[in-house]
Amino acid sequence: MQGGTPALSFVDVSKRYGPILALEDIDFEVASGSVHALIGENGAGKSTCLGVASGRTVPTAGHVLVAGARAPAGRPREMREAGVATIYQELTIAPNLTPSQNVFLGSFLSNWGVLDTARMRQRYEELCDEIGVAKQPETPSGQLSVAEQQILEIMRGLASGARTILFDEPTASLASPERKALLELIKRLRRDGYTIVFVSHNLDEVLEISDRITVFREGKLVANLDRADVEKHDLVLHMLGESKTAALIEDAIEGGGHKVAKRSRPEILRVEDVTLPGVLAPISLSMRAGEILGIGGLVGSGRTEFLRCISGLEPTSAGRMRVDEELVKWPQSVRQAREHGIILIPEDRKRQGVIPALSAAE
Known part of the structure; x- marks a missing residue:
């Protein structure tokens, strides 16, 4: 009470x-x-x-x-x-x-x-x-x-x-x-x-x-x-x-006229038939420059595993990848994914995203 x-x-x-x-x-x-x-x-x-x-x-x-x-x-x-x-x-x-x-x-x-x-x-x-x-x-x-x-x-x-x-x-x-x-x-x-x-x-x-x-x-x-x-x-x-609120409203109104222009932006990433044995059935998606792509699903549905696949963290995964419309080798390691310009910010930042013993710059 x-x-x-x-x-x-x-x-x-x-x-x-x-x-x-x-x-x-x-x-x-x-x-x-x-x-x-x-x-x-x-x-x-x-x-x-x-x-x-x-x-x-x-x-x-x-x-x-x-x-x-x-x-x-x-x-x-x-x-x-x-x-x-x-x-x-x-x-x-x-x-x-x-x-x-x-x-x-x-x-x-x-x-x-x-x-x-x-x-x-x-x-x-x-x-x-x-x-x-x-x-x-x-x-x-x-x-x-x-x-x-x-x-x-x-x-x-x-x-x-x-x-x-x-x-x-x-x-x-x-x-x-x-x-x-x-x-x-x-x-x-x-x-x-x-x-x-x-x-x-x-x-x-x-x-x-x-x-x-x-x-x-x-x-x-x-x-x-x-x-x-x-x-x-x-x-x-x-x-x-x-x-600041007024400025955001103005930007939103002005941005309404750019929807067609956004669709014409170049495709920067396409993945097709991404699989991970026992976890993911074939999944495909594409992204254009300047887009924010949301991936939804319940806990255990494979959202995190899918991102790990295209980030080179699942060596047993398979699929096809195009970066800037050019066919590239499917990443089997983090290093290969980074060479394609792809990095992952993990959900467990404490255990997977940082090395606590190193300084912020390191």
Whole structure:
């Protein structure tokens, strides 16, 4: 139920990184038992604000109150003890541990120094029943889907006694059915009296589940809105500002006359009869210069595998490829794909996209 002492209060919060002012004099409250969205363009300050609320980021000025009490800055464990749990976009699941062990990661239940696996499993199953999700077998959690791992993170917060849960772009890596299931879970948590704060770029889901919406632009809080009072175009206007919104509308109107010209652009890539044994039946597509081509499908439908094939990451794949209308050898390695001008930005950027030990330049 909303009302009473706010679950979170931001009081004159600012955060500076060298010459960059990421947050400037942020003041707002999150009502207890509500779903509160933080939105804005990339770099607007919303994730930094969430970092301050989680205790991960120390503000340069100002402070946060949790249920009316001043919260410790820069101390995530103490914030969790104060009842605030955070679910980051990069999940913190230990892949070799079971689901119940991951739920109690950092606070294992034990008996005379020995892990009490039976009691952890019992409490895990009780949490599953409480929030209405399926129980997972006691197998390594790394075998679970991203959505199932995310639920384990939520349950970890609930097991710690948290009443306020912070989400950093929780649906960014989920397919449509998984996204719908997570939003329903958030609604269920709200009905049970939990407070939810979440960052999202998806304005449709923001409008679907939020009670209140805070809009950031260039490190400033530009609007604090009740969901009942706004529509999607209002949020876009607040996020971008009047001048930028007007410029985008003008570009869209002017771009309407270029549809024929776009069709006449040269074809830069064509793949035909792409197959991967046991995974992909023959698939063909083509792209023209300046196009953005979307590939959709449910989890497990082969979207990622298809991109891996044309990027040279599946040596057993086969097909025909034309680059700039010239027939080229089907890529059997990443090096060959790069020679054709094709690179892949993987969905798992943490494990597949970067080498953490190297510098950014390397």
